[in-house]
Amino acid sequence: KHILIVPGDGIGQEVTAVGKKVLDKIAVKFGHTFTYDEALIGHVAIEATGNPLPDESLEKMRKSDAVLFGAVGHPKYDNDPSAKVRPEQGLLKMRKELGLYANLRPIKLFDELLEASSIKPEILKGADILFFRELTGDIYFGEKGRKNNGDTAYDIAEYSRYEVERIARKAFDAARTRRKKLCSVDKANVIETSRLWREVVQKVALEYPDVEVEHQFVDATAMLLIKDPRRFDVVVTANLFGDILTDEASQIAGSMGMLASASIGDGTGVYEPIHGSAHDITGMGVANPLASILSAALLLDISFNMKAESETVIKAVENVLKEGFRTRDIANAQTPADKILGTAAMG
Amino acid sequence: KHILIVPGDGIGQEVTAVGKKVLDKIAVKFGHTFTYDEALIGHVAIEATGNPLPDESLEKMRKSDAVLFGAVGHPKYDNDPSAKVRPEQGLLKMRKELGLYANLRPIKLFDELLEASSIKPEILKGADILFFRELTGDIYFGEKGRKNNGDTAYDIAEYSRYEVERIARKAFDAARTRRKKLCSVDKANVIETSRLWREVVQKVALEYPDVEVEHQFVDATAMLLIKDPRRFDVVVTANLFGDILTDEASQIAGSMGMLASASIGDGTGVYEPIHGSAHDITGMGVANPLASILSAALLLDISFNMKAESETVIKAVENVLKEGFRTRDIANAQTPADKILGTAAMG
Ligand SMILES: CC(C)[C@H](C(=O)O)[C@@H](O)C(=O)O
Ligand SMILES: CC(C)[C@H](C(=O)O)[C@@H](O)C(=O)O
Numbered sequence: 068k069h070i071l072i073v074p075g076d077g078i079g080q081e082v083t084a085v086g087k088k089v090l091d092k093i094a095v096k097f098g099h100t101f102t103y104d105e106a107l108i109g110h111v112a113i114e115a116t117g118n119p120l121p122d123e124s125l126e127k128m129r130k131s132d133a134v135l136f137g138a139v140g141h142p143k144y145d146n147d148p149s150a151k152v153r154p155e156q157g158l159l160k161m162r163k164e165l166g167l168y169a170n171l172r173p174i175k176l177f178d179e180l181l182e183a184s185s186i187k188p189e190i191l192k193g194a195d196i197l198f199f200r201e202l203t204g205d206i207y208f209g210e211k212g213r214k215n216n217g218d219t220a221y222d223i224a225e226y227s228r229y230e231v232e233r234i235a236r237k238a239f240d241a242a243r244t245r246r247k248k249l250c251s252v253d254k255a256n257v258i259e260t261s262r263l264w265r266e267v268v269q270k271v272a273l274e275y276p277d278v279e280v281e282h283q284f285v286d287a288t289a290m291l292l293i294k295d296p297r298r299f300d301v302v303v304t305a306n307l308f309g310d311i312l313t314d315e316a317s318q319i320a321g322s323m324g325m326l327a328s329a330s331i332g333d334g335t336g337v338y339e340p341i342h343g344s345a346h347d348i349t350g351m352g353v354a355n356p357l358a359s360i361l362s363a364a365l366l367l368d369i370s371f372n373m374k375a376e377s378e379t380v381i382k383a384v385e386n387v388l389k390e391g392f393r394t395r396d397i398a399n400a401q402t403p404a405d406k407i408l409g410t411a412a413m414g
Numbered sequence: 415k416h417i418l419i420v421p422g423d424g425i426g427q428e429v430t431a432v433g434k435k436v437l438d439k440i441a442v443k444f445g446h447t448f449t450y451d452e453a454l455i456g457h458v459a460i461e462a463t464g465n466p467l468p469d470e471s472l473e474k475m476r477k478s479d480a481v482l483f484g485a486v487g488h489p490k491y492d493n494d495p496s497a498k499v500r501p502e503q504g505l506l507k508m509r510k511e512l513g514l515y516a517n518l519r520p521i522k523l524f525d526e527l528l529e530a531s532s533i534k535p536e537i538l539k540g541a542d543i544l545f546f547r548e549l550t551g552d553i554y555f556g557e558k559g560r561k562n563n564g565d566t567a568y569d570i571a572e573y574s575r576y577e578v579e580r581i582a583r584k585a586f587d588a589a590r591t592r593r594k595k596l597c598s599v600d601k602a603n604v605i606e607t608s609r610l611w612r613e614v615v616q617k618v619a620l621e622y623p624d625v626e627v628e629h630q631f632v633d634a635t636a637m638l639l640i641k642d643p644r645r646f647d648v649v650v651t652a653n654l655f656g657d658i659l660t661d662e663a664s665q666i667a668g669s670m671g672m673l674a675s676a677s678i679g680d681g682t683g684v685y686e687p688i689h690g691s692a693h694d695i696t697g698m699g700v701a702n703p704l705a706s707i708l709s710a711a712l713l714l715d716i717s718f719n720m721k722a723e724s725e726t727v728i729k730a731v732e733n734v735l736k737e738g739f740r741t742r743d744i745a746n747a748q749t750p751a752d753k754i755l756g757t758a759a760m761g
Contacts (some may be wrong), residue, residue, distance in 0.1 A: 132431055147603050148609035155603045185537040185641050206571060211606035219574040219612035224553060227566045255495050256502045259558035262495035264568035289662035290670060294532050311658060316634035323637060
């Protein structure tokens with residue numbers, strides 16, 4: 068199996084190095100041969116080549132069996148709204164070119180972290196949500212620009228029936244293997260793409276009579292996720308709503324630093340933490356590598372169908388947490404100082 | 415002063431009746447004369463006239479000194495994505511026609527409700543956020559429709575410099591009277607309207623050197639609101655992001671049933687709870703009227719400049735909570751049964 072390592076920007080570099088080490092260990096333990104290559108994306112790619120996703124990187128992605136990804140982003144561009152070339156363009160192009168239309172974000176709290184969240188433990192205990200975020204459509208990829216001498220900006224959100232259908236099917240299929248509940252999130256009382264979304268999900272639902280379906284508005288969902296996270300099993304939603312809701316839901320898992328994701332679709336799968344480049348802590352060696360490690364576990368499971376290997380990684384994370392080890396983001400006032408580890412030590 | 419009562423749909427009817435009673439009491443107590451009229455909007459207006467906002471209602475709104483509003487919406491339309499006439503169209507038309515471009519949503523936890531939230535009290539204590547949601551632009555009001563024989567849906571999001579400027583100024587002005595911190599929320603790493611938004615806020619910020627400004631992405635904000643609500647003072651954001659984030663932030667105040675809002679702009683101001691029509695509890699007499707009552711307090715303060723009157727209402731709410739009275743949504747396992755009140759009794 069050939070794995071491409073794409074660390075990208077900020078703490079992406081630090082945590083992906085740890086994720087790779089875990090893959091290495093699994094190969095040894097289970098007698099696999101994993102070969103690796105590296106590729107550039109984001110700000111580091113712009114600095115080196117002028118291009119946030121050089122053709123060479125894309126070629127390497129296409130040829131690999133799976134990609135372990137870090138993050139993209141840099142404050143330099145965030146503070147300059149008129150920048151023409153941006154790290155995020157590399158990420159979006161990768162998603163589009165590889166046809167990664169389904170982004171799976173499992174939100175599950177390790178029992179050991181019950182106290183790490185800002186939400187009350189009795190509200191959280193047992194929460195277990197699997198998000199399916201559509202990843203190659205919506206306002207992210209529609210035409211955008213300026214008119215009236217630059218005084219008006221516009222973005223077009225778009226969805227076709229086909230795009231909604233394929234992500235809905237993936238979500239329903241997953242619901243069948245879980246608690247058989249699916250919540251589709253939209254804003255159908257205002258937005259036309261949401262009305263198409265709801266129409267299509269209602270239709271696909273007919274093929275899954277064993278799955279209980281509800282439709283929620285995105286605003287109500289943002290509230291319910293915090294008020295009663297256990298009411299959700301599988302959640303399927305559009306690209307922008309998924310971006311917002313999954314970041315919010317990270318608080319259910321105690322910290323963004325715990326959340327892995329899988330982007331899958333037509334070809335090579337891409338596995339990445341959802342935390343982003345976090346330049347405020349870059350280079351300090353304190354970033355939580357568990358999201359990258361858990362992304363490696365998803366990679367083993369989904370792209371390589373190596374269930375035991377994936378389980379071994381998850382168990383290892385659990386054990387380390389049980390032994391009381393924490394990175395800064397998941398530590399609390401009760402954590403003894405000698406149990407608070409940096410990125411490499413946690414790995 | 416002439417006040418128009420527009421209860422709309424679902425629990426809007428029940429809670430607005432209570433809000434009006436409170437205005438009545440204030441008139442008596444302070445020696446004012448308030449006259450009232452009623453108007454239709456939403457599903458009830460469609461049933462009566464076929465139109466979610468009849469011209470007559472709009473005329474009455476224009477002529478009144480302030481509007482106390484309930485909610486619009488009905489499950490009938492939610493489950494029928496192809497419905498051509500919808501209650502929400504009435505609400506959106508009202509906002510546009512009255513030029514209500516600034517929607518103020520204060521999020522403040524009454525100390526008595528510290529335990530009512532799903533968020534830990536130690537995270538919440540002291541949280542006090544004032545949202546400025548832009549209310550007449552964005553994807554809500556851009557062109558929307560279908561193409562490719564109905565197989566593709568689209569919505570256009572749009573903002574002009576002028577629209578961003580005027581809401582930004584309102585938010586900066588408010589920050590000056592508070593803790594002098596402003597957080598502007600966008601998705602400038604992906605969306606063009608957000609890049610214009612950020613550009614304009616950066617420019618307006620130059621006129622307010624005494625206000626500390628930060629720019630956050632909407633996904634990060636959805637996370638930070640729960641992780642650390644006290645870091646926010648004034649938050650300003652676009653229509654759609656504001657819709658999502660303020661519903662989420664309702665959990666900071668313990669319940670949606672506590673949150674009031676003021677929509678202001680070019681003419682008559684409209685005051686409404688943010689909770690919506692809640693058909694699941696309509697007619698049961700259990701809806702929390704405090705959001706409508708607190709909306710009446712905002713009406714007195716903002717449209718009539720009656721500060722003492724407004725304060726009196728807020729104090730009354732505080733006192734009732736101190737005495738232990740709760741509606742169902744803000745009660746907990748420790749609340750004695752005889753302290754749990756219905757809508758009218760709480761009023
Ligand atoms: C970096 C950004 C473009 C990206 C997104 O919005 O999709 C990120 O927030 C994510 O969730 O992967
Ligand atoms: C009912 C709906 C159209 C409305 C909105 O999205 O603005 C509501 O959610 C609100 O926040 O006032």
